[in-house]
Amino acid sequence: MISVEDWAEIRRLHRAEQMPIRAIARQLGISKNTVKRALATDRPPVYSRPAKGSAVDAVEPLIRELLKQTPTMPATVIAERIGWDRGMTVLKERVRELRPAYLPVDPVSRTTYQPGELAQCDLWFPPADIPLGYGQSGCPPVLVMVSGYSRIIAARMLPARTTGDLIDGHWKLLTGWNAVPRMLVWDNEAGIGRGKVTGDFAAFAGLLATRIYLCKPRDPEAKGLVERANGYLETSFLPGRTFTGPEDFNTQLTAWLAIANRRQHRTLGARPVDRWEADRAQMLALPPIDPPRWWRFATRIGRDHYIRVDTCDYSVHPLAIGKKVQVRTDTDEVIVTLTLGGAEVARHPRCWAKQQTLTDPVHARAAALLRGDYRHHQATQALATRRHNAAPQVISSRAAAETTSRRPPDACRCQDHRPGQTQDRPPDRRRPVLPGPGDEGPRPAGRRRAAGRTRLEGDLDTHRVPRRLPPAGGLRPRVPRRRGPHPHRRGSQEESPR
Structure with missing residues (x-):
């Protein structure tokens, strides 16, 4: 088989140089029959041989049956189901040829946009550590917006992906455009809405008089413009840059976007800034209100x-x-x-x-001053309470006697007994002393007689009477017995000396 170059040279020598077939064969060193076959066809020579059978042909019906049931079944699973024990390359090639016949067709049509029609929005998370302060760093979300007609890109980093921050980010980007697209396209972002727009973002859309379109789940092609812009930012803006914080990131991003929007767009065949005026002229006007806190x-x-x-x-x-x-x-x-x-x-x-x-x-x-004033007020109240409780209360003998006479006959005159209290415990010997003649008030409970003092007859009017008195001059004075036993003390009855 001759090469394509020899085939072209044979045709040139025969048609342009009018060289006979024998001379061409002698000059090129090939057979005359080869020269005749080259001149008889208008197509260059192609090597071909009859196809031979493959080991996959025997199991192809089984493969088709499995693909008919499950068109997305992997080739490895198919090999396991059919008991394939040969090389996987030939099997994968055959499965790749047969699979399209069992998959549903999903053609993609190119979309064209009118001026001011829509803008696609998305969140981009840059793979970089941004210092956030207090020793922390992270990659906060970046709100990216791309106009459909002009392909103008606007972006800004946000603290979080909550509804309030997303609304505020939209407001700042639209303020930079000084116009509002007639439709904002979003995926199922939680702060915007999943299947249904959130109440706060719906109120924001009503303020702008625009429409919010939520894409279907797992359909990134519905907003391919902003997805491509995210990749463009990651490959063209981010490499080789360092940032001191979110503000520095937004400053560098804004300066870079002013240059990126002047590039020649390959799909449009024009620069985005050249189409921006026509795009913005068909957008809605921005509401004339102050920037709110959303x-x-x-x-x-x-x-x-x-x-x-x-x-x-x-x-x-x-x-x-x-x-x-x-x-x-x-x-x-x-x-x-x-x-x-x-x-x-x-x-x-x-x-x-x-x-x-x-x-x-x-x-x-201010909190320290108020706390000090409050503590001073508490201390003043506590001091006044202590002074009031510590004030002495003088009770005369006549008042004590009247108080005692108003008690029931069976009432206990001691402070140790309480209503409902059992008398199983031993009595407390430190009982209060009632006032005697000439006393200004009751003697404090529990006070003991000074050491070395001898009880005299003048002390017999006290509540506590000794069992015996020391003999004086060999005579034993008679001590009058109490009229009745103490009602609530066992063993408290005093016996008179004999």
């Missing part, structure tokens, strides 16, 4: 005087304790105002780190 909630300040936004705690002026406040948050700062009156009681920059506590020094000093 993350709002109301709460009552407790003694801790801190409020939580996302995962961080922010201090509030302690004078707001016990009052209702309104918390307004965006991606830049946190503002707390009183519900009644609207006075501002806290303002903090938004913290990007997680699980942090931010305390304003003014709030800390």
Whole structure:
């Protein structure tokens, strides 16, 4: 078999040079019959041989049966089902040839966009460690928007993927465009809605007078423009860059996008900035309102005087304790105002780190002063209570006697007995002493007689009477017996000396 170059040379020599077949065969050193076959065809020579059978031909009916039941069955599973013990290469090639006949056809059509029609949105998580402060680093989400007609790209890093932060990110990007597309295309992002737009984002769409379109699950081709933009940012913007924080990231990203939007777009055959004016002219006007704080909630300040936004705690002026406040948050700062009156009681920059506590020094000093005043007030009240309890209460003998006479006959005159108390325990010998003649008040309970003192007859009017008195002059004075035993003490009856 001759090569394609020899075939072309034979045809040139015969038609252009008018060289006979014998001379051509002699010059090229080939057979005359070969020259005749080369001149008889208009196609270059191609090596071909009859196809030989393959080992897969014997099991092809089984493969087709399995693919008919499950078109997506892997080749390894098919080999196991049919008992294949040969090389996997030939089997995989045959399965690759047979599988399209059993799969449903899903053709993709190219989409064209009209000026101002829509913008595709998505979150991009850059594979880089961004310093967030307080010794933490991470990769916060980046909101990316791509206009369908002009392919203009806008992007901004957000603290979190919550609904409030997503709305605030949309507002800032649309403010940079100074226009609103007629439709915003989103996938099933939790902060936007899954199957149904969330209430907060629906309110935001109503403010912008735009439509929110949620793509079906597992359908990335429905928003291929923004998916391609994410890859473009990752391969063209991110390599070789370092960042000091989220603000530095947004600054570098904004400067780079101004250059990237001037590149020549291969699909459009034009630069995005050249098509932007026509695109923006057909968009909706931005609502003429002040930039709102989209993350709002109301709460009552407790003694801790801190409020939580996302995962961080922010201090509030302690004078707001016990009052209702309104918390307004965006991606830049946190503002707390009183519900009644609207006075501002806290303002903090938004913290990007997680699980942090931010305390304003003014709030800390005010809390320390109020805490000191409260402790001083408590100490003053406690001192007044102690002085009132320590004041002496003088009771005359006549008042004590009247108090004793008003008691029931069977009532106990001691302080040890209480109603319902059993008398199984031994009596307490330290009983209070009733007032005697000439006493100003009752003798404190439990007071013992001084050591060395001899009980005299003048002491017989006391409550406690000794069993015997020491003899005086060899005579034993008679001691009058008590009229009755003590009603609540066993063994307390005193016997008179004989």
